[in-house]
Amino acid sequence: MAEDRTSSPTPSERKRNDAEAAAKEAAEQATLPYKWTQTISDLELTAPIPGNLKGRDLQVTITKTTILAKIKGQDPIIEGPFPHQIAPDDSAWTLETLSSGGKELSISLSKSNKMEWWPHVVTSAPKIDTAKIVPENSKLSDLDGETRGMVEKMMWDQRQKEMGKPTSEEQKKQDILKKFQLQHPEMDFSNAKMS
Template sequence: MADIEQSPTSAEEEAARAKEKAEQDALPYKWTQTISDIDITLTVPGNLKARDLVVDIKKLSVSAGIKGQEPIIKGDLPHAIHVDDSTWTLTSAPDGNRTVEIHLDKVNKMEWWPHVVTAAPKIDVSKIVPDNSKLSDLDGETRSMVEKMMYDQRQKEMGLPSSDEQKKMDILKKFQEQHPEMDFSNAKIN
């Protein structure tokens, strides 16, 4: 008899979320991500200056910490980043400590990362609910492509032709008007 795979119960799901949160909270750094970048935050003593830190950002690895000590974060990245567009800053925190903020610019802007460094515990990326981006945030070409897709989706939902289908019908109509002597009764548009 075949085993039937069952979806997790809400209690199992809740336990998995709690375990994931505990693993992430135990990391010596905090991290967040958008679909296009990763932001890592490390807390260091308030008397430190940038020269007291060692931050090394490479295409497939990151390391950051206090000079002469084990790095706070060190490891291989799960995916490539744009090194030239990745940065780090040292800022004062309200509690008297300082914060090292590392910004990593993802090469693949269509992929969620399960962790910052491959040795760290993973998060379940299937549970990520992205913020809705605004069309105004997109570059011109991407924005027009998304607007076209949205228009075509609305047209499809209403049973109307897509923009490409409408364009073909307009061309055929114009051609028919220019050539009334031709019979288009059996014409098919693909």
């Protein structure tokens, strides 16, 4: 009998695949001329700048849908469209002097939709796997009750999916079906399909 190759990966295969994907993602991100991090509502980007430069030596343009940041007369550090819109009036950039004597361009972007993770800063950059993002609990506590509840539900559903267990919606449907089956024992549910 032929072996079924369509089965889901074993936990050790999944762990190895995740590790390989994480290493590939880290290598791709390391090639970027900037570093970036995000919370559910904001995105921070930093790039090293020679210590002899001043703010007037930079060109930084931030719109609702695009960004351009560069040292005048040089190739852009970052340029292109965002994957989602930002609030330009709530976004800013600064040039900070580091203790090492160098400088750092720091750009803070405020996401318009405070409920989505970005796979990249600009659409031309390599993507990260947003399903692997684990928000800091301290940041979760900053959210209002309704938003926090939605984020916690999304995180719970994501963990359930990773373990091959039903999400909250799927569990709700199963519970309703079980209750209906108990109320109607005369009906045959052997071929019932959940979708």
